[in-house]
Ligand code: KG4
């Protein structure tokens with residue numbers, strides 16, 4: 001239906017540590033260029049000041065490449081879209097200011113996008129698209145949400161984390177295991193060489209909300225106790241520990257998603273956000289859907305982690321409805337859903 005969408009939109013994403021630009025033409029993402037920042041690895045987490053500085057350096061070449069890769073010129077653009085929030089203020093400022101200046105110079109409208117809406121709408125970049133209503137488990141470094149999606153512009157959060165996000169659970173575990181930041185992809189890689197032989201607790205949280213802080217403490221004590229009796233424990237058991245932690249995080253996520261599907265009687269389930277790149281989570285969702293005769297929707301890897309393609313997709317829906325922002329728009333680190 002939305003392939004009837006018209007317009008050429010440049011989208012910019014700079015909410016955290018990736019500078020990304022994409023061009024969407026008539027509802028089709030034609031380019032999606034991302035500059036990853038490796039500077040944070042040695043600090044074990046994103047350093048906001050360093051992130052903003054890197055965005056400043058990266059934004060122009062990334063935008064230029066996105067326009068070139070889409071085979072258009074800047075004068076053909078109909079609108080400029082950007083992530084307004086949530087995210088790191090210094091990072092958002094770079095993308096928002098660039099977008100505002102570019103739109104002003106080209107005399108075309110501005111479209112603000114909510115980063116978490118965009119993760120959900122990433123499912124409309126490539127077919128097969130989910131049918132409404134569907135549930136989207138959005139799992140990233142900063143968020144863990146179950147979203148009930150009734151339409152492109154009608155979504156409600158029906159479950160979220162009370163403490164750490166799923167990505168944080170991966171990253172903090174990685175820190176305890178001495179793995180580089182962000183640890184999610186590395187834990188995933190090592191887990192595939194091991195078996196989930198260690199039992200970590202599943203939190204008892206009411207309703208559709210999540211909690212990962214108990215798991216984090218359990219892993220910390222487990223490692224401390226095992227190292228007392230065997231100083232080589234981490235070295236010898238790294239793959240099995242990764243497989244066990246990954247298994248538990250995936251089961252916590254999937255059991256809540258399953259409950260949500262039953263409660264709301266919804267048979268189309270999707271995952272989104274950086275953690276949706278995780279192999280155990282992807283396999284688990286497929287198995288859950290197969291058992292229940294439900295439909296699973298898993299985005300391509302490039303649209304799981306932060307990317308401007310998803311911002312462009314979300315902006316295309318807004319362009320269709322002529323929902324624009326004025327030059328007075330400001331970044332909003334805690335933009336409400
Ligand atoms: O959506 P995203 O790129 O950025 C945020 O908006 O936070 O998500 C980043 C998070 C990080 O915590 C990273 O460790 C995690 O996604 N991640 C993974 C995998 N790939 C990225 N976690 C588990 N398994 C993966 N394969």
Ligand code: ZN
Nearest residue numbers: 140273274306
């Ligand atoms: Zn994200």
